[in-house]
Amino acid sequence: MAIRSTPASCQNKDMIGDIQHRGEICFALDSLTYTYPEGQTIFQDFTWQVGRGESWAVLGASGCGKTTLLYLLAGLRFPTFGQVIMDGQPLTRPRPHTGLILQDYGLLPWASVRENAALGLRIRAFYGPDGRHAPQEFQPAQDVDPWLARLGLSPLKDQFPGQISGGQRQRTAIARTLALSPDLLLMDEPFSSLDAPTRESLQRLTLELWAEQKLTLVTITHAIEEAVLLGQKILLLGAPPNRSPLIIENPYGADPSFFGASPSHYDAMGYLEMVRELRSRMEAND
Amino acid sequence: MKRRDLLWAVLGLLAFWQLFSLVLGRPILPTPLAVGRAFWIELTRGDLLEHLLASLWRVVASTVLAVALAAPAGLILGQSKRLNQLFSPLIYLLYPIPKVVLAPIVLLFFGIGDFPKIVIIFLILFFQILVLVRDQAAAIRPELIQSVQSLGAGRRALFRFVYLPASLPAILTALRQSVGTAVAVLYVAELFATQRGLGYYIYLNGSTLLNYPAMYAGIVALSLMGLGLYFSVDWLEKKLCPWQGLS
Numbered sequence: 007m008a009i010r011s012t013p014a015s016c017q018n019k020d021m022i023g024d025i026q027h028r029g030e031i032c033f034a035l036d037s038l039t040y041t042y043p044e045g046q047t048i049f050q051d052f053t054w055q056v057g058r059g060e061s062w063a064v065l066g067a068s069g070c071g072k073t074t075l076l077y078l079l080a081g082l083r084f085p086t087f088g089q090v091i092m093d094g095q096p097l098t099r100p101r102p103h104t105g106l107i108l109q110d111y112g113l114l115p116w117a118s119v120r121e122n123a124a125l126g127l128r129i130r131a132f133y134g135p136d137g138r139h140a141p142q143e144f145q146p147a148q149d150v151d152p153w154l155a156r157l158g159l160s161p162l163k164d165q166f167p168g169q170i171s172g173g174q175r176q177r178t179a180i181a182r183t184l185a186l187s188p189d190l191l192l193m194d195e196p197f198s199s200l201d202a203p204t205r206e207s208l209q210r211l212t213l214e215l216w217a218e219q220k221l222t223l224v225t226i227t228h229a230i231e232e233a234v235l236l237g238q239k240i241l242l243l244g245a246p247p248n249r250s251p252l253i254i255e256n257p258y259g260a261d262p263s264f265f266g267a268s269p270s271h272y273d274a275m276g277y278l279e280m281v282r283e284l285r286s287r288m289e290a291n292d
Numbered sequence: 293m294k295r296r297d298l299l300w301a302v303l304g305l306l307a308f309w310q311l312f313s314l315v316l317g318r319p320i321l322p323t324p325l326a327v328g329r330a331f332w333i334e335l336t337r338g339d340l341l342e343h344l345l346a347s348l349w350r351v352v353a354s355t356v357l358a359v360a361l362a363a364p365a366g367l368i369l370g371q372s373k374r375l376n377q378l379f380s381p382l383i384y385l386l387y388p389i390p391k392v393v394l395a396p397i398v399l400l401f402f403g404i405g406d407f408p409k410i411v412i413i414f415l416i417l418f419f420q421i422l423v424l425v426r427d428q429a430a431a432i433r434p435e436l437i438q439s440v441q442s443l444g445a446g447r448r449a450l451f452r453f454v455y456l457p458a459s460l461p462a463i464l465t466a467l468r469q470s471v472g473t474a475v476a477v478l479y480v481a482e483l484f485a486t487q488r489g490l491g492y493y494i495y496l497n498g499s500t501l502l503n504y505p506a507m508y509a510g511i512v513a514l515s516l517m518g519l520g521l522y523f524s525v526d527w528l529e530k531k532l533c534p535w536q537g538l539s
Contacts, residue, residue, distance in 0.1 A: 080442050100442050112439020116457045116535045126443035129453060139444040166535040179439075186443065 032058045032190055032222040033079065033097075038088035040074060048074050050247040051088070058189075061216055061223040061260035063237025065230065065284065070243040072226045076194050079224065080106045092190075102130075102141040105188035109195040111179040113167040119174075120163035123150040123181040130186070153181040157211075173204035177211075184215065191216070194226045209235055213260055223260075230288070234258055234280045242284070244291035252291060256280055322505045330505035331512055338506070339493075344513050346406075346488040351478055351521065354410040355467065358417035363463055366422045367455050370429020387423055391415040392477045399484055409481040409489070413474045421466040428462035429455050461536060464529045471525060475518040490514045 034055040041047045048071035056062055066072050077083040078090055081100040090097040092104075100106075113122045127148055130140035154160045157177045167175055176196060183191065193212075197205040209232065216223045225236045233240050238259040242252040258277045306324050313321045322330075334340035369376045395412050402408035432454065440454055482491025490510050498507035529536070 082438050082441060102444055106442035108435050108439055110435050112436050129443050129445045129449045132449050139446055168535060
């Protein structure tokens with residue numbers, strides 16, 4: 007799928023552009039402790055900062071608290087102690103400029119692809135620009151059709167999620183999220199249930215959109231290759247409780263030339279070396 | 293199911309009826325043709341239409357009332373674990389009671405007129421819809437709720453965009469399951485304390501006037517009403533839930 011043009015509806019990103027460049031930090035976990043109601047502590051006095059426009063991968067085995075971390079960032083769960091700081095404020099509810107994409111896509115089975123993609127906009131129009139559910143600068147006249155075209159979904163827009171493939175569902179979820187002009191995109195194992203070619207095309211699409219929309223990207227994954235592919239920085243989580251963040255700088259991450267026509271530009275040996283190093287670190291960390 | 297196949301089934305049933313009535317040769321089973329003629333005459337010149345409309349009104353009114361009260365109640369119970377825990381023992385006890393046995397009590401309390409009949413049918417539909425909508429709402433995956441919350445939805449938008457559309461198939465399934473029972477109970481309810489409705493009409497012609505073709509015409513009218521209601525639910529389901537049975 008060739009993707010070049012920017013949809014007209016995405017131009018209003020300029021409105022939040024000045025916020026984006028004002029500070030370096032997108033969000034921070036400030037001495038955060040999270041304990042499950044059953045008593046297991048996942049994070050203890052955990053501090054972590056993510057800069058604007060960075061692409062992060064969060065890597066760890068299942069049960070290490072990756073998904074919990076994402077829910078904390080999304081404002082759907084709240085720390086036992088400490089804070090999640092976004093826009094200089096403690097996070098107390100889902101933030102209008104944060105997009106969340108879960109593994110199962112979260113599409114409404116009774117709504118068509120187009121209705122699903124427009125759901126976020128409809129919810130915002132439902133509340134109006136109240137600054138709580140929708141940003142104050144929200145304009146209800148926005149349209150999802152350019153995004154459907156951008157993601158190659160236009161021919162499918164009247165189909166229901168039950169009629170389309172997993173990759174197409176994930177595209178629909180991406181269209182729905184990006185239609186809301188997020189500056190932070192959180193993804194939880196977004197491609198793990200897809201076949202390899204579909205996964206690769208969506209990873210590539212994600213990197214393109216990340217660069218084009220100036221997103222801050224946090225991808226949760228259990229696949230080392232995916233972490234090295236998507237994360238400029240990789241946060242490694244181990245067996246809980248996680249106390250201090252183990253961060254790996256990854257020069258091979260978020261490089262669109264990985265998918266380029268001439269792979270010779272890409273340092274394939276470096277990439278493989280990175281994967282090997284991460285694997286040994288992960289084993290040591292567990 | 294094809295329409296042509298349905299037509300063949302109708303013709304087959306009529307042929308069987310015709311044959312059976314010829315073999316039996318007694319006035320308690322008139323031929324379909326005789327019943328058809330009586331149906332037409334009673335409908336156009338008699339008061340069958342009036343009775344049919346009275347019965348239809350009672351069923352439709354109780355259905356509307358049941359959906360209007362049971363669907364919101366089911367939604368509220370389905371999305372609140374605490375409320376559901378509070379009420380589920382009560383529902384568990386009341387749900388299996390055959391509501392038709394309450395008919396004499398309802399009649400004692402509400403006397404004559406349409407209202408007690410509507411109440412009885414309402415009781416049946418109410419619990420069916422309540423339980424199905426509650427279970428449907430409770431079965432919505434938390435990931436779906438969280439995804440929609442991340443788009444900015446609070447409680448009100450979740451109701452509007454998730455719980456309400458998710459309960460629609462449950463309402464229609466409940467109606468489909470209970471429309472037959474509702475018509476049956478209507479018939480029983482109309483045997484008491486009324487002079488309007490198909491139940492009364494059938495009983496009057498069969499047991500008092502001994503006008504068997506008219507009695508059969510009443511039975512045909514009641515059957516057609518049940519069929520019509522069933523088809524309406526079917527049609528609504530296709531119209532409102534086109535995504536069902538796709539994946």
